[in-house]
Amino acid sequence: xKSCLRCIIFFTILCFFCIHCTNKExxxxxFIVGSTCEVKFYTGNDSIANAILSEVDAELIRxxxxxxxxxxxxxxxxxNRTSRVKAPEDIIQLFWLSDSVSRITDGLFDISIxxxxxxxGFYEHEFKNPDxxxxxxxxxxxxxxxxxxxxxxxxxxxxxxxxxGAIAQGYAADRVAMILKEHNIKSALINIGGEIVGIGQxxxxxxxxxxxxxxxxxxxxxxxxxxxAALSTSGDYEKYFIIEDQRYxxxxxxxxxxxxxxxxxxTIFADNAAYADAMATAVAxxxxxxxxxxxxxxxxxxxxxxxxxxQLQRVENNKKKNIE
Numbered sequence: 001x002k003s004c005l006r007c008i009i010f011f012t013i014l015c016f017f018c019i020h021c022t023n024k025e026x027x028x029x030x031f032i033v034g035s036t037c038e039v040k041f042y043t044g045n046d047s048i049a050n051a052i053l054s055e056v057d058a059e060l061i062r063x064x065x066x067x068x069x070x071x072x073x074x075x076x077x078x079x080n081r082t083s084r085v086k087a088p089e090d091i092i093q094l095f096w097l098s099d100s101v102s103r104i105t106d107g108l109f110d111i112s113i114x115x116x117x118x119x120x121g122f123y124e125h126e127f128k129n130p131d132x133x134x135x136x137x138x139x140x141x142x143x144x145x146x147x148x149x150x151x152x153x154x155x156x157x158x159x160x161x162x163x164x165g166a167i168a169q170g171y172a173a174d175r176v177a178m179i180l181k182e183h184n185i186k187s188a189l190i191n192i193g194g195e196i197v198g199i200g201q202x203x204x205x206x207x208x209x210x211x212x213x214x215x216x217x218x219x220x221x222x223x224x225x226x227x228x229a230a231l232s233t234s235g236d237y238e239k240y241f242i243i244e245d246q247r248y249x250x251x252x253x254x255x256x257x258x259x260x261x262x263x264x265x266x267t268i269f270a271d272n273a274a275y276a277d278a279m280a281t282a283v284a285x286x287x288x289x290x291x292x293x294x295x296x297x298x299x300x301x302x303x304x305x306x307x308x309x310x311q312l313q314r315v316e317n318n319k320k321k322n323i324e
């Protein structure tokens with residue numbers, strides 16, 4: 001009897017390891033939704049893997065067709081032209097999430113920011129340095145509270161323009177994660193333009209190790225871990241102009257109308273990437289002192305790099321250190 005029991009236990013353990021040993025790595029990579037999208041996941045079933053790759057590609061194409069403001073036929077471009085569109089249920093929910101983050105951040109995250117980005121020349125990649133009179137006039141078009149959602153319709157005032165660039169890539173990462181989870185994938189890593197979602201653990205049976213880019217040099221400045229969580233990093237090194245030694249990043253404060261100058265890099269950890277993406281933008285505008293207090297008030301983990309007297313500084317909640 002004992003011998004039989006040992007055989008059963010041995011066979012069960014052997015099957016367990018065999019199942020896990022047959023897991024293979026599958027990869028998806030494509031430039032879409034404004035950035036390179038990279039998905040890595042593990043499964044032992046080739047047919048499931050192929051179905052996932054097909055569904056991921058179709059979903060990213062769908063999101064790009066809806067949210068890409070540089071496409072004349074996208075839903076966002078139609079909204080900016082006509083001031084009213086009907087949208088799928090998930091996009092309606094994305095607008096509600098945007099509204100929620102805007103309220104939490106007192107309007108520092110605002111998807112109606114497009115006219116200011118246009119005024120400063122970020123869409124054409126040509127710095128314009130507008131005067132305060134123009135900024136004051138354009139600021140009147142920026143107000144998330146004027147975006148109305150009625151059933152399946154989104155309505156904006158004439159002259160307003162929407163840009164979901166500060167949340168769209170995080171949202172895309174969340175949608176990919178949803179597909180993977182629907183197929184019962186237990187180990188995966190999604191990276192869409194720096195918006196990260198880690199599902200389960202890495203094949204090494206440890207949390208996924210993610211590198212935060214050095215904002216002022218080549219390579220990685222530090223490594224962090226994610227497991228069944230998301231993170232987003234916003235940096236002043238991504239899209240910017242340098243005029244007379246002053247760096248002007250593409251993240252603009254809706255209240256002042258000027259680019260955010262009190263941050264270098266912000267990394268936010270959250271349960272989903274869309275929320276982390278939007279919060280990273282708002283905290284970048286707040287700067288290090290207000291940003292840390294804000295994150296502490298919500299119990300959100302964040303890492304902020306900023307410059308002080310020409311030296312890079314790092315703060316994480318109540319932890320602070322110089323970067324040599």
